[in-house]
Structures are given as structure tokens and as C-alpha cells.
Amino acid sequence: MKNKILVFDIGGSFIKFSLFSQNGFFKKGKVVTPMDSLDDLIVTLEQIHSQFVDEIEGVAISLPGIVNSTSGHMVHGGSLKYINDLNMVEVLEKRFRLPVTIENDGKCAALGEAWRGALQGVNDGVVLVVGTGMGGGIISQGKLLKGHHLSAGEFSFIRTNNEDADNLDYFLGFQGSSLTLTKNVAKNKNLPVGSVTGEKVFEFIEKDDPVVQSVFRGYCRNIAIQIINLQSVLDPEKFVIGGGISENPLLVSTIRQELEKLYSESTFNFIYAQIEQSKLGNEANLLGAIYNYKQLHNIAL
Known part of the structure; x- marks a missing residue:
């Protein structure tokens, strides 16, 4: 049943990921963040997505850089040097064929702490x-x-x-x-x-x-x-x-x-x-990304 959200916390060293449902996080994992190219990053995200494709209704992402969470445009990707002047949401929605939301990682941490921390x-x-x-x-x-x-x-x-x-x-x-x-x-x-x-x-x-x-x-x-x-x-x-x-x-x-x-x-x-x-530790960014997804899609928190 497609009633879960796949959430990514993309950092300069690792990509943490998890499924989120009303009962919280489960099936957590992490992989090394590709630093060579955007294509490598997308392939890595797609490989994770393919494991859960029959369970998820959308994708929520926390990542570094200057992010317009409403339009999906990124001015740059911070430590992800290959992201510049790019609509990241459009790119990922074409690949995932699902709704995607993005927000800056520090802002996700603040949203997570405000929501549940x-x-x-x-x-x-x-x-x-x-x-x-x-x-x-x-x-x-x-x-x-x-x-x-x-x-x-x-x-x-x-x-x-x-x-x-x-x-x-x-x-x-x-x-x-x-x-x-x-x-x-x-x-x-x-x-x-x-x-x-x-x-x-x-x-x-x-x-x-x-x-x-x-x-x-x-x-x-x-x-x-x-x-x-x-x-x-x-x-x-x-x-x-x-x-x-x-x-x-x-x-x-x-x-x-x-x-x-x-x-x-x-x-x-x-x-x-x-x-x-922090009361949330490594979950702050993940929770903030979920909060951002729910806000942008008018889903009850």
C-alpha cells in the first residue's frame, strides 16, 4: 500500500534515508554521498527508491545549499558542488514519477525541532x-x-x-x-x-x-x-x-x-x-523534511 514517505537527508559525507508512516520511521539506512556528479547522486537515490517503490506516495529531501522549497529551485548545493542554478524538484520528479519536496538541511533541523523536538x-x-x-x-x-x-x-x-x-x-x-x-x-x-x-x-x-x-x-x-x-x-x-x-x-x-x-x-x-x-539527534533533518513535505502538500501533521 502506497501510504509512506521516503525521506532522504543528503549530507556531505552520507545520505541517510528512511521510510516514514504515521507510526514513525522504519527501514533506516545510509550510503556514502557521491561527490563526483549530479548523475551519480541521482543514480544513488534511484537505487534506494527502487527498494520501496511499491510502498511510497512521495519523497521528502533535506540537503545542503540555498533552496527555494516552494519552486524547487536551488541556487547552489553547498558542499554538493555539482548543483548550481537547478530546479532539483523537476529533475527528481521526472525520475521518481512521484511528488518530491526539498528544503535546506539546517532549516529542516529547525523544522524538526519545532515539530517534535x-x-x-x-x-x-x-x-x-x-x-x-x-x-x-x-x-x-x-x-x-x-x-x-x-x-x-x-x-x-x-x-x-x-x-x-x-x-x-x-x-x-x-x-x-x-x-x-x-x-x-x-x-x-x-x-x-x-x-x-x-x-x-x-x-x-x-x-x-x-x-x-x-x-x-x-x-x-x-x-x-x-x-x-x-x-x-x-x-x-x-x-x-x-x-x-x-x-x-x-x-x-x-x-x-x-x-x-x-x-x-x-x-x-x-x-x-x-x-x-537536541532531543532528536540525527532524526532532526529527517523529521524536518517530512514536516516540509506535509506542509507543502497540505497533509495533516
Whole structure:
């Protein structure tokens, strides 16, 4: 019976997928994201689609880039360099012969948290997704904030150094990247680059390694500073921290500690930012893509 939605979360490393019905997600899986060409990406999606073709009524997609979810047009695909000035919905609907919806991955994370996560009932909230960059989404007055150019929430492009403003090392997408954290730990521990994972960082911290604890605190302080800036600009009720390494509660608790230090060191009367760990984890983008699909097709949530 064709009463399920096939949902994809296309990232720079993996494509996560699942079927969704009224009872939730099932038949989850993931494959490596093709980075060579759009044709390779479509073939990969079609191979997954073919497994469920007799069960699904439509396809919902979360992916990087600047996305017009209403028209299906993409300005670019972010880390998917082969997507440029393309109506992705038209391309995929021709191949799948089913309704397809798309939305930016950070915005999907915000929609997911607002629908079934830590932003339920929150009119003004921000989701920060800590990954290979710093993505996210903004809920303003109960609705997803897209912005005039559809790029609201592209936190990776925030510049953090006035004296060297065009240096990518000082973009928040680099400073807040989990890859930057693991590389800095490897460098300070004299370990081979690529040998340290997020899990390994937390193992070092839990063993009271002073070198790694110092690197980690500096990393969290950089994020905390930008949260204060975003609080001043957007004035949300709450920030939700998501992404792979946020699954360890040490990330959010340490960012919170660094926020407290920054507030206590300041002579200004700031509004204190409230932060919380994502309740949805890796399902945030998938749920947000489903929410977007249901909204665009006027299906009851």
C-alpha cells in the first residue's frame, strides 16, 4: 500500500534515508554521498527508491545549499558542488514519477525541532548544527525564517575576526567545525591528522587529559561568543545545539559553562542565552523534511 514517505537527508559525507508512516520511521539506512556528479547522486537515490517503490506516495529531501522549497529551485548545493542554478524538484520528479519536496538541511533541523523536538511551543528559537561546518535554522514568531535570499541560518559564513575578515580560518563554519576540533586535538597531542574522532576527543576529556580539555574549552568558548552575538541580533527564547558531537552532553554543558564565564566577565547587562541539547539527534533533518513535505502538500501533521 502506497501510504509512506521516503525521506532522504543528503549530507556531505552520507545520505541517510528512511521510510516514514504515521507510526514513525522504519527501514533506516545510509550510503556514502557521491561527490563526483549530479548523475551519480541521482543514480544513488534511484537505487534506494527502487527498494520501496511499491510502498511510497512521495519523497521528502533535506540537503545542503540555498533552496527555494516552494519552486524547487536551488541556487547552489553547498558542499554538493555539482548543483548550481537547478530546479532539483523537476529533475527528481521526472525520475521518481512521484511528488518530491526539498528544503535546506539546517532549516529542516529547525523544522524538526519545532515539530517534535526541543523547540515545540517556542515562538522564537535557533538551532545550531555542529558538523563539518556550522549550519542551522531560525524559528521566528512561530515560523521558519528563510530570509529574502533564502539564506537565513547560514551561520558558517559569520566572520569572527575584523583584522583578517576574509581568512576562512576565522569563519564560524571553520571555528565551529567538529573537524577543526579533532584536528586541533590531534595537533596538540602530536597524533596523525585524521586519527582523532569526536568520540576520541571525549575519551581524552573523560580521562582528565589537560591538553585536550584546554583545546575543547577554547572550541566551546568560540561557539559561546557567537551565541551571545546571535542572542543580541535575534533575541530567541532558546538555542538548540545539534549535530553529531552534540550527542555527548559534554558539548552543551561546556558551552554553557563558557557562556557563564563570558557573562560574569562582562560589565554589560546582556540577555542570558538559554541553550539545550537536541532531543532528536540525527532524526532532526529527517523529521524536518517530512514536516516540509506535509506542509507543502497540505497533509495533516
